[in-house]
Amino acid sequence: MNIHKTTIGIIITLICLLISNGESLPSYTPYHIHLALGDDPQDIVVSWLTKAKVPMPTVYYYQGSCDDVQENLKNIQKHPISPMGSKLLATEEITSVDANSDILLTNNNHNNQQQYSTNQIKSFKMATGTTTTYFGLDAYIHSVQLTLLSSGKPYCYRVGGEKSMLTSSGSKYPSSWSNTWYSFKTNPLPTLAPTIVAAFADSGTWGNIPEVFEHIASDPDITAVIHAGDLSYGVTEEIWDRFGNLIEPISSQFPYMTIPGNWDVKEGALEPFKNRYKMPLYIKSPTNKLVFDTNNADKDKSDNNVEIKVETANNLFYSYEYGLIYFVMISSYDDYHQGSVQYNWLKQQLEHAASIRHRVPWLIVCAHSPMYSSSSGHDGSDLGFREAVEPLIKKYKVNLVISGHDHGYERTYPVYQGKILDEKKQRYDSSEGTIHILAGTGGATSDPWLDQPDWSLHRETSWGFTKLAAYQYSLEVTYLRTNGSVGDSFVIVHEHAKTSSHTSIFFLLLFLIILIFPICTYRGTANKLFLSVLQHDSYASSSKSMA
Known part of the structure; x- marks a missing residue:
């Protein structure tokens, strides 16, 4: 077992070494996909890299298991601009995208639509995001925030970009999507x-x-x-x-x-x-402050010749x-x-x-x-x-x-x-x-x-x-x-756990008393019990006198 795991580890490492710089990937292929919590812990921020700039970084996602999606896509011809299938989504018809809108469906092929249940179709979502880079990085970082997610639920998602813009030469950007669907589970409800x-x-x-x-x-x-x-x-x-x-x-x-x-x-x-x-x-962007060069500390700070440095705190x-x-x-x-x-x-x-x-x-x-x-x-x-x-x-x-x-x-x-x-x-x-x-x-x-x-x-x-x-x-x-x-x-x-069991028993008894007392009162149960006790005592007394 240990030998098997070691072998797997070596293989993974070798593969990563071979593609570590991403140069072997097509320029629009997503890599380094990762998730993070958003400012609201119920939100998920999906990020990934591409070698070329994607005009509209997009995430398709839906609540449920990725196994359902993979099975349903087996018999659907894949569309070059959509990860969901050529007849299933008319993404080329989308002119503006609401970050939480339902994915638009075509109506010209009911057979493909029937590959999905009504609940699945209703749950398909689409979100778009932003692209950044930094000095020294020969790639682009894309981030898309998924909001209004349900607590404690599995989600399936796929990242990429649509063929929705033109290059400087007038040709359309090629679209490229992650090779597979990925899954995550949202923040669980504490009570469940x-x-x-x-x-x-x-x-x-x-x-x-x-x-x-x-x-x-x-x-x-x-x-x-x-x-x-x-x-x-x-x-x-x-x-x-x-x-x-x-x-x-x-x-x-x-x-x-x-x-x-x-x-x-x-x-x-x-x-x-x-x-x-x-x-x-806590602080979304680095804060900067001006620092006067200590070598020129004896100079008047209003002097234009004083060297000023910028210190950045990343927080x-x-x-x-x-x-x-x-x-x-x-x-x-x-x-x-x-x-x-x-x-x-x-x-x-x-x-x-x-x-x-x-x-x-x-x-x-x-x-x-x-x-x-x-x-x-x-x-x-x-x-x-x-x-x-x-x-x-x-x-x-x-x-x-x-x-x-x-x-x-x-x-x-x-x-x-x-x-x-x-x-x-x-x-x-x-x-x-x-x-x-x-x-x-x-x-x-x-x-x-x-x-x-x-x-x-x-x-x-x-x-x-x-x-x-x-x-x-x-x-x-x-x-x-x-x-x-x-x-x-x-x-x-x-x-609080020390007293929790006693507290639970107390509230259970209190609940039963509150629930049962009105019922007993309504049915006269207390009077019946009292009369029954009196009759029993009377019968016992008469028995003793007869003896």
């Missing part, structure tokens, strides 16, 4: 299903990365993925292309949510990171509500000290999360740099980060902090300022402190360990990912190795 998310960090384009991604992609319960920094370890577009090929089996299937690692903010990496994997950032932090979990995604590489934009934002987000704890009980913070680590990869814990942020973590009762940076898996006890707050090993009350984890290495070379401190409960050198399963009254955390075995597991129980 658990929230299940995978998290890892530090991938790169080598090592065990295909095996980690294979395990995540094949898990039917996972609905979203967190990559806690250090994505490709690349400072060239070629390496980012290679990483995009590797991650696509995950990023095309799940909302793929990222935060920056130290490698992602290097020169040559920051532009690919923030443009290829756009997140619902790579954001938050989102996903099912039963509120995620706060911190940037370890934006200023996080008290008084900074990120610090004030973080405090505001934690206050908001505390105000909705009755509805969204679990609060998780993600940051690349760990507040607690006993790895020698980067000399252990980031003490400056811990000093600045941990007081807020404690004040607002954050349940879990997910980090990366150091290559391995590690879990702390519930801890604050290096002191253990609860010495239990498997089951914790949510009020007893915050647990910190290195979420698992997604492919990068493992780091050795320092001497194990008291607050470090479990650590291991392996490759894998952390699986979070959030329920109303419990948060189950499991570390899964690439060989499928469980490396670690624990559960945090919400403080």
Whole structure:
């Protein structure tokens, strides 16, 4: 089994190496397809790249299984300008496109239309988006936002562009669509299903990365993925292309949510990171400020000869509500000290999360740099980060902090300022402190360990990912190795869960009393019972007197 998985991983890696720069692809063919949550967590942003500019990037999607679409398309001749079939869609007749309009159907071939049920036809949607690029990228990035999606439902989608515009020479653009339909499942309703998310960090384009991604992609319960920094370890577009090929089996299937690692903010990496994997950032575009050159500090700042530099702050932090979990995604590489934009934002987000704890009980913070680590990869814990942020973590009762940076898996006890707050090993009350984890290495070379401190409960050198399963009254955390075995597991129980069973019984009895009492009153049941008791007592007394 392990040999088989290793072989698959090698094959995937070789294929990705062969097509990593995308040059072998036709210029309009979509590649590096990936999903992200929008500003509203119920929205999905679909993005992809093409070597040539597509005039109208388009996504066709519908609620349901992709198996239905594939089966129905087997006997339909494919149209060169439409992914849905030559007689099924009259896309050439569309003159303007509402981002959420039903796809227009032709009426001249009922046989093809009968390949689909009425419900399927009604659910076909079409959305268009925007195209961007950046200096150094020999390609175009297309993004389309899908809105008004239903919670906890499967969706099928396909990306591409229509032959709807003319080139400068007067010929029509060729259209090109993704080679297959892709699927995703929307944010589950908290009252109907658990929230299940995978998290890892530090991938790169080598090592065990295909095996980690294979395990995540094949898990039917996972609905979203967190990559806690250090994505490709690349400072060239070629390496980012290679990483995009590797991650696509995950990023095309799940909302793929990222935060920056130290490698992602290097020169040559920051532009690919923030443009290829756009997140619902707190500040949508970088902020700029003018800085006077310190070499000319003695000059009058009104002097035209003073050199002025522009400093750009990327503000790579954001938050989102996903099912039963509120995620706060911190940037370890934006200023996080008290008084900074990120610090004030973080405090505001934690206050908001505390105000909705009755509805969204679990609060998780993600940051690349760990507040607690006993790895020698980067000399252990980031003490400056811990000093600045941990007081807020404690004040607002954050349940879990997910980090990366150091290559391995590690879990702390519930801890604050290096002191253990609860010495239990498997089951914790949510009020007893915050647990910190290195979420698992997604492919990068493992780091050795320092001497194990008291607050470090479990650590291991392996490759894998952390699986979070959030329920109303419990948060189950499991570390899964690439060989499928469980490396670690624990559960945090919400403080309200202790009384939940008693409360439920109380309200059940109260409900029964409220329901039954009027019925009994109406039917005179209480009087009948009372008379029955009197008759029984009278009969018993007469029996005794006769005796």
